[in-house]
Amino acid sequence: MHFLDLLGWGEESWANQFIIGALATLQISVGGYLAGLLIGGLVAWVKLRGGRVPVAIANGYSTICRAVPEVLLIIILFYAGQSALDSLLESFEIDPEEWGISGFAAAVVVLGLVQGAYASEIMRGAILAIPRGQIEAAQAYGLHGAGLFRRIILPAMVPYALGGLANLWMVIIKDSALISVVGYNELLFTAKQAAGSTKYYFSFFLFAGAIYYVITLVSNGAIALIEARVRRWMPKMS
Amino acid sequence: MDFSWLPKYGPLLLEGAWRTVLLVVLSGIIGNGLAIIVGFGRISRNFAVAKAALAFTSVIRGTPLLVQIFLMYYGLGSVFGEWDWIRQTFLWDYLREGFWYMVAALAISTAGYTGEVVRVALLSVPRGEIEAGRAFGLTGLQVIRLIWLPRALGAVLPTLAGETVLLLKATALASTITVMDLLGAANVVRSQTFRTYEPLLFVAAGYFLLTLLVERGFRLVERRFAKAYRRA
Numbered sequence: 001m002h003f004l005d006l007l008g009w010g011e012e013s014w015a016n017q018f019i020i021g022a023l024a025t026l027q028i029s030v031g032g033y034l035a036g037l038l039i040g041g042l043v044a045w046v047k048l049r050g051g052r053v054p055v056a057i058a059n060g061y062s063t064i065c066r067a068v069p070e071v072l073l074i075i076i077l078f079y080a081g082q083s084a085l086d087s088l089l090e091s092f093e094i095d096p097e098e099w100g101i102s103g104f105a106a107a108v109v110v111l112g113l114v115q116g117a118y119a120s121e122i123m124r125g126a127i128l129a130i131p132r133g134q135i136e137a138a139q140a141y142g143l144h145g146a147g148l149f150r151r152i153i154l155p156a157m158v159p160y161a162l163g164g165l166a167n168l169w170m171v172i173i174k175d176s177a178l179i180s181v182v183g184y185n186e187l188l189f190t191a192k193q194a195a196g197s198t199k200y201y202f203s204f205f206l207f208a209g210a211i212y213y214v215i216t217l218v219s220n221g222a223i224a225l226i227e228a229r230v231r232r233w234m235p236k237m238s
Numbered sequence: 239m240d241f242s243w244l245p246k247y248g249p250l251l252l253e254g255a256w257r258t259v260l261l262v263v264l265s266g267i268i269g270n271g272l273a274i275i276v277g278f279g280r281i282s283r284n285f286a287v288a289k290a291a292l293a294f295t296s297v298i299r300g301t302p303l304l305v306q307i308f309l310m311y312y313g314l315g316s317v318f319g320e321w322d323w324i325r326q327t328f329l330w331d332y333l334r335e336g337f338w339y340m341v342a343a344l345a346i347s348t349a350g351y352t353g354e355v356v357r358v359a360l361l362s363v364p365r366g367e368i369e370a371g372r373a374f375g376l377t378g379l380q381v382i383r384l385i386w387l388p389r390a391l392g393a394v395l396p397t398l399a400g401e402t403v404l405l406l407k408a409t410a411l412a413s414t415i416t417v418m419d420l421l422g423a424a425n426v427v428r429s430q431t432f433r434t435y436e437p438l439l440f441v442a443a444g445y446f447l448l449t450l451l452v453e454r455g456f457r458l459v460e461r462r463f464a465k466a467y468r469r470a
Contacts, residue, residue: 069410
C-alpha cells in the first residue's frame with residue numbers, strides 16, 4: 001500500500017493522529033521549556049546568592065540531573081510527580097482524570113526539572129559575564145532588588161545566555177520524545193501506535209523523524225533571527 | 239524504602255551494569271571512529287562530500303535518538319525479517335537481538351554529535367604544524383595519524399569526556415528495545431517485586447557512579463596527553 005493511502009485524511013485517519021501528536025509534542029516542549037527557565041532562574045539565583053546549605057542543595061540538583069540518564073529521571077519523576085499531583089488535586093476535590101491535566105502537567109514538570117539543571121548553569125554564567133561595573137553603576141543610581149534585575153541584569157544577561165538557551169530548546173524537542181516511554185500521547189507515541197497496528201514500522205518512524213526534523217529546522221531559523229535581534233547592539237563577533 | 243530484594247536481584251543488576259558498560263565501549267569505539275571520518279568529511283574541499291557530511295550531522299542532531307533507535311530496531315528489523323535468506327544465515331542470530339541495533343544506533347548518533355566536535359578540533363590545529371609535517375616528507379596519512387589527529391583530539395579532550403557521559407546516559411534507552419541493560423534489569427526487579435522507586439533509585443545511583451568513572455578516566459587521559467605534548 002502506498003504510504004499516503006495508509007496515512008489517509010480526515011478525522012479517523014492516522015494523519016489526524018499525527019497532527020494531534022505533533023501538537024502535543026510542541027505543547028509539552030514549550031511548557032517544559034518555560035518551566036525549565038523558571039526552575040533554572042531560581043536555582044541560578046540560589047547558586048549566586050544563597051547560603052552554604054542552599055548552594056550545596058542547588059549544586060547537588062544540577063550535578064545529579066546531569067549525571068543520571070534523562071529517561072530514568074523521567075520515569076522516576078513522572079510516577080512520583082503524577083501521584084503527588086493527583087493527591088494534591090484530590091485534596092482540592094478536583095478529579096485529575098476529568099480535567100485531563102495530570103499527564104500533561106507531569107510531563108511539563110518532569111521536562112522542566114531535567115532542563116532546569118542545565119538552564120541554571122547557563123544563567124549563572126550569563127549573570128557572571130555581565131561587567132561588574134554596569135551593575136555597580138545601576139546600584140549607584142539607586143536601583144536595587146527587582147528593579148535592578150528587570151531593568152539592568154535581565155537585558156544585559158540575555159545575549160550571553162541566548163546561545164545556551166537556544167541549544168536547550170533543541171534539546172527539549174528531542175527529550176520530549178522520551179515522555180512516550182511513560183505512555184504520554186505525543187508524536188513518537190502516535191508513531192509507535194501507527195507502526196504497531198499497521199506493521200509499517202519503517203515508514204511511520206521515518207515519518208515521525210521527518211516531523212521532528214522539520215520542527216528543529218524551523219526552530220533553527222527562528223533562533224537565528226532572534227539572536228540577530230538581541231545581539232544588535234553588541235560588537236560583531238568575528 | 240525497602241531494599242531487601244537486593245541480594246536476590248544483585249547478579250541480574252550486575253549483569254545489566256556490565257551490558258551498559260559494553261554498550262558504551264562498543265558504540266564509543268565504533269562511533270568515535272566514524273566521527274573522525276565525518277569530521278574530515280565536514281571540512282573536505284570536495285563539495286559533494288562536505289554537503290553529505292553536513293546533511294548527516296544535521297539529520298542525526300535534528301531528530302530524537304529514540305526515533306533513530308526505533309527506526310533501526312523496529313524499522314530495519316522488520317525489513318530484515320522479511321528476507322528469508324537472512325533468516326537462514328548466522329547473521330540472523332545477531333539481527334534478532336536488540337543489543338546490536340542499539341550499538342548501531344548509538345554509534346551513528348555519536349558519529350553525528352562528535353563529528354561536529356572533531357570538525358572544530360581539526361580546524362583548530364595551526365596550519366603551520368601540518369605544513370611542517372609535509373615538509374619533513376611525511377605522507378598525507380602519516381600527517382593525519384602523527385600530527386593532525388593527536389593535536390586536534392588532545393585539544394578537545396574535555397569536550398569528548400562530556401560527549402562520552404552523554405553516550406553513557408543514552409545507553410539507558412536500550413531498555414526500550416528489550417535490551418537487559420542496567421535500566422532494563424531495574425524494570426525486571428520492578429515488575430517482579432512490585433516496588434516502583436527503590437530499583438529505579440538504585441540504578442540511578444549506579445549511573446551516577448559510572449558517570450564519575452568516565453570523568454575520572456578522561457582526566458587521567460588528559461594528564462597523559464598534557465605530559466606527552468608539553469612544550470620542551
